[in-house]
Amino acid sequence: MYRDRYAVILMHSTSHAIRAEKLLYQAGIESKLIPAPRHLSSDCGVCLRIERADVEQARKTLEDSRMEIEGVHEI
Amino acid sequence: MIYFDNAATSWPKPPAVLEAMAHFLNETGANPGRAAHRRAIASGRIVYEAREAVATLFNAPDPLRVVFGPNVTEALNLALAGYLRAGDHVITSSMEHNSVMRPLRALEQAGVKLTVVPCSPAGFLDPAGVEAAIRPNTIMVALNHASNVTGSILPVAEVGRICRQRDLLLLVDAAQPGGAYPVDVQADRIDLLAFTGHKALCGPMGTGGLIVGDRVDVARLRPLKRGGTGSNSELEEQPDFLPDMCESGTPNAVGLAGLAAGVQWVLEQGVAAIRAHEVELTRRLIGGLQSIPGVTVYGGLDPERQTATVSFNVAGKAPSEVGLRLDDEYGIMCRVGLHCAPAAHKTIGTFPDGTVRFGLSTFNTLDEVDAAVQAVAKLAQEVN
Numbered sequence: 001m002y003r004d005r006y007a008v009i010l011m012h013s014t015s016h017a018i019r020a021e022k023l024l025y026q027a028g029i030e031s032k033l034i035p036a037p038r039h040l041s042s043d044c045g046v047c048l049r050i051e052r053a054d055v056e057q058a059r060k061t062l063e064d065s066r067m068e069i070e071g072v073h074e075i
Numbered sequence: 076m077i078y079f080d081n082a083a084t085s086w087p088k089p090p091a092v093l094e095a096m097a098h099f100l101n102e103t104g105a106n107p108g109r110a111a112h113r114r115a116i117a118s119g120r121i122v123y124e125a126r127e128a129v130a131t132l133f134n135a136p137d138p139l140r141v142v143f144g145p146n147v148t149e150a151l152n153l154a155l156a157g158y159l160r161a162g163d164h165v166i167t168s169s170m171e172h173n174s175v176m177r178p179l180r181a182l183e184q185a186g187v188k189l190t191v192v193p194c195s196p197a198g199f200l201d202p203a204g205v206e207a208a209i210r211p212n213t214i215m216v217a218l219n220h221a222s223n224v225t226g227s228i229l230p231v232a233e234v235g236r237i238c239r240q241r242d243l244l245l246l247v248d249a250a251q252p253g254g255a256y257p258v259d260v261q262a263d264r265i266d267l268l269a270f271t272g273h274k275a276l277c278g279p280m281g282t283g284g285l286i287v288g289d290r291v292d293v294a295r296l297r298p299l300k301r302g303g304t305g306s307n308s309e310l311e312e313q314p315d316f317l318p319d320m321c322e323s324g325t326p327n328a329v330g331l332a333g334l335a336a337g338v339q340w341v342l343e344q345g346v347a348a349i350r351a352h353e354v355e356l357t358r359r360l361i362g363g364l365q366s367i368p369g370v371t372v373y374g375g376l377d378p379e380r381q382t383a384t385v386s387f388n389v390a391g392k393a394p395s396e397v398g399l400r401l402d403d404e405y406g407i408m409c410r411v412g413l414h415c416a417p418a419a420h421k422t423i424g425t426f427p428d429g430t431v432r433f434g435l436s437t438f439n440t441l442d443e444v445d446a447a448v449q450a451v452a453k454l455a456q457e458v459n
Contacts, residue, residue: 013306034111
């Protein structure tokens with residue numbers, strides 16, 4: 001059921017991911033903090049899972065707040 | 076019992092602070108930023124809320140440029156030792172606490188050039204003195220926002236304007252005024268703001284930090300320590316972004332839970348209301364002490380120009396004796412001596428004996444002030 005549905009946004013750190021989650025929430029975009037998938041990052045941190053349909057709006061929301069995005073990947 | 080040692084550490088704390096800390100230990104507990112399970116994320120959120128609360132209080136635009144550490148001393152060391160290099164010139168005032176003066180004296184030994192601008196005997200700084208001290212290699216002004224000895228408020232906004240005109244960084248030690256007097260990093264043009272959690276921010280000991288403005292060259296800032304951050308774990312080198320680069324090791328998350336609640340409480344009361352009450356207390360205290368024969372009060376003697384910290388001496392009695400008797404006979408807790416600020420005492424003429432210091436907080440009352448003034452009057456009567 002998860003197929004073709006989600007994307008993840010990788011941020012620099014958990015602090016950044018938590019701030020991003022809050023900014024997305026304020027912009028009406030639902031997200032969930034999940035462990036960063038191993039094939040995308042060897043980091044021990046978290047990333048934000050969002051609906052693929054929300055990717056562009058999410059990107060814009062974070063960039064408007066001058067938040068650097070490490071990467072956006074479909075999963 | 077009367078607690079007048081708030082300039083060292085505030086007490087009591089708002090009940091919400093204790094509740095937040097108990098809640099963290101009972102219900103959250105996990106390490107923030109180190110895992111992705113629900114409690115680790117809950118813990119990370121609490122630490123982030125603390126960043127946001129501090130950023131709101133000091134009007135800092137980016138909560139992720141609030142770097143947490145154990146206290147204001149470490150924050151000042153980070154800003155000074157982390158940023159200054161041999162050959163750089165830095166300007167400071169003669170009212171500094173040793174948390175600024177000692178790192179600067181050590182850096183001086185390592186080739187940093189230092190000018191200490193003298194303040195008036197009442198503990199005030201003329202911004203023109205700072206401007207006159209600027210040299211071609213000056214890169215920073217490090218300034219105490221309010222003296223921990225006399226409460227005297229230094230002209231941070233005026234110096235901030237000079238720093239912008241002359242392209243210098245302004246580092247401010249906000250240990251004393253933070254939470255009790257308006258401090259606005261944007262309006263005051265503060266580039267580096269060092270704060271502590273355990274005074275008027277109403278948090279617990281073991282919390283503090285540095286707000287890093289966007290004029291600061293982060294690539295030049297050397298962390299005081301390096302280690303695990305939960306980020307960039309594939310690298311054996313330290314991350315190069317804030318706040319992680321300066322926050323190695325497990326943070327004091329339970330303390331930060333308390334700090335977030337403390338700052339939230341301050342925001343709910345309003346700094347203006349807290350300030351108004353403390354001005355009223357300070358006016359009564361200064362007036363009362365001044366009316367006692369044999370008592371000398373230091374500073375500007377104007378509650379509008381100082382925090383709620385008042386230093387005084389009783390003629391014929393050592394500060395240590397006054398402090399002991401106030402505690403033993405009247406249950407009044409205060410601090411006596413040099414208050415870790417020898418330069419400030421040389422400035423106001425109380426070195427090396429020091430002063431008796433009453434540090435008031437928003438939780439003190441006019442009745443407590445009156446009782447303390449009566450107690451000092453009785454001690455002064457013995458010799459005067």
